[in-house]
Amino acid sequence: MKDIARQSMSIKVESMDLLNGQIKMEAHASATYLAMASWCEQNGFFTSAKFFFKQAEEEREHMMKIFNFLVDTGGNPISPEVTGINHDYSSIVDVFESTLEHEVKVTKSIHNIVKKAREAGDIATERFLDWFVMEQIEEENTIRDILDMIEVTGTEGVGLQMIDNQVANWIE
Amino acid sequence: MNVIFQSTYYTLYQANKERCFYLDFGQKTVRMSLCQLLSLRHKVMSIAIEDHFDSELNTHGFEILMLCNKEHLFILNTLELLDLKNLVENGFMAIGLSTKPMVVGQ
Ligand SMILES: [Fe+2]
């Protein structure tokens, strides 16, 4: 029997399902950062707003990277539904703490897909995710550095405005 | 045509020359590319079958399934859906695109 299925698609459907889940997660991250940008704009943290506008764009690029991988491997990429975006933050510190929390969640999810792909012998998916594993280290590190800077600067007096100004250092 | 998998109500075939698949629904046989089969899989897997056991969430216990870019329309009951789910899972295993579910805790 000819292997028509394998000739049309080069990854396992289980990997495809997990990657579609990741597409959704990246879309959710993009929308969350856009909400954070909106919050920053409304609360006078204009540099931080810029930072989050850029993050939102990057997350969309991540999503498209996975989407195109599913196209290239003959899979069925699903355009994600994004709901339940939080717009309420108690402070700029809360915004960055939520960001780190979110990034850690994304890292865990990517590591999980790598593990599952490895178990399934899906080398293509495993290798594809190498870039994401490294990217997550960088993203987590950026937010951790910003939180350290916030800690050192302090939120008293002009601290909040100093924090916002310094965020510029992390906008490439 | 080769039989890939047969469930209680449905049969999935592979047609080597045409490089496609056929799904026999009983009343009708539908020709499908792998993409269309993937799309069927997505639709079937997205159905909340639990709702069929709640008379408020799914009053009649039916599901409307549109296939191949709205070319075909099927109305399936709970048993038929469970059987179709079974066919999809085993069919994808049989064509080598799905790995067998891992036994947890072994
Ligand atoms: Fe991302």
Ligand SMILES: [Fe+2]
């Ligand atoms: Fe990220």
